[in-house]
Amino acid sequence: MSIVEVQNLTKVYKTAFKGNLVTALDNFDLTVNEATIFGLLGKNGAGKTTFVKVLLGIIFPTQGSVKVLSRNPRDYTVRRKIGYLPENHKIPPFLTGESFLHYFGKMAGVDDPTLKKRIPELIDLVRLTRWEKKKIKTYSKGMMQRIGLAQALIHDPELLLLDEPTDGIDPVGRKEIRDILVDLKSKKKTIFINSHILSEVELITDRVAIIDKGKLLQEGRVEDLTRQGNDYLIKSDKNIISAVSTDIVNQFGIMSSPEGSIIKVNNDDELNRFIDLLRSNNVMIREIIHRKQTLEEIFINTVANSGGETK
Secondary structure (H helix, E strand, O other): EEEEEEEEEEEEEOOOOOOEEEEEEEEEEEEEOOOOEEEEOOOOOOHHHHHHHHHHOOOOOEEEEEEEEOOOOOOOOOOOOOEOOOOOOOOOOOEEHHHHHHHHHHHOOOOHHHHHHHHHHHHHHHHOOOOOOHHHHOOOHHHHHHHHHHHOOOOOOEEEEEEOOOOOOOOOHHHHHHHHHHHHHOOOOEEEEEOOOHHHHHHOEEEEEEEOOOOEEEEEEHHHHHHHOOOEEEEOOOOHHHHOOHHHHOOEEEEEEEOEEEEOOOHHHHHHHHHHHHHOOOOEEEEEEEEEHHHHHHHHHHHHOOOOOOO
């Protein structure tokens, strides 16, 4: 089942100063399926925040179709099924974690009997047991993000929109949030993440989309995207320059010394070819290292090839 369906989405703004037109989102399609963790990747100004605002029904698209939970995102019944954690969540420091959740639960229309049951469950889910009665001003950044995540879940939404959920958090805190998100996915929640911490996104997302200047550049499963840059390093026990033709030396990256050689090949066919070549010349293979591109490398290359610049 599709939770988010976007077709031909375009959003154009008119600047206040000169009235120039700026295209924030440029005619792209996107689908997010139920019970998945989806990552939207892009530089600052790429259009990520504008896209989230469209999903929240805060702004209208200039053209195109947007469906969230099969309905218009401005529909009140849809908004009640969305949980949102903004990047810079302003949490009242004088409230306790428990009172904060109760306050926002009432704002979300949750009745008292439900809140009485729901708040302890969420406190346990976000690993804040024994902290729920302490004031939020005593919380670490990671704890504040987790109580913010609990607030986004207080009304039991079907879709979670998270803007930079692990930004500024130490490695232990990031892992805690990752574990929570994976747990939520197992409970059939759909999670949509905006983030620039690509190593984190790679660990937990099922699919990602890369956007730049409002354009959708790539979208797919993380394992499929990172597989695009696979290569192998073959380490041998002797210098093989004399054992192969000049064309092969020129075609592949072969580094040789009296102690041995390192050959870089780009796919399985080339790997098998070189293994046969080395064996036929009685060259012992010491090691084969399988490398694949990281999501960060895919992102940088994709944006660079589109004419954008990464900083």
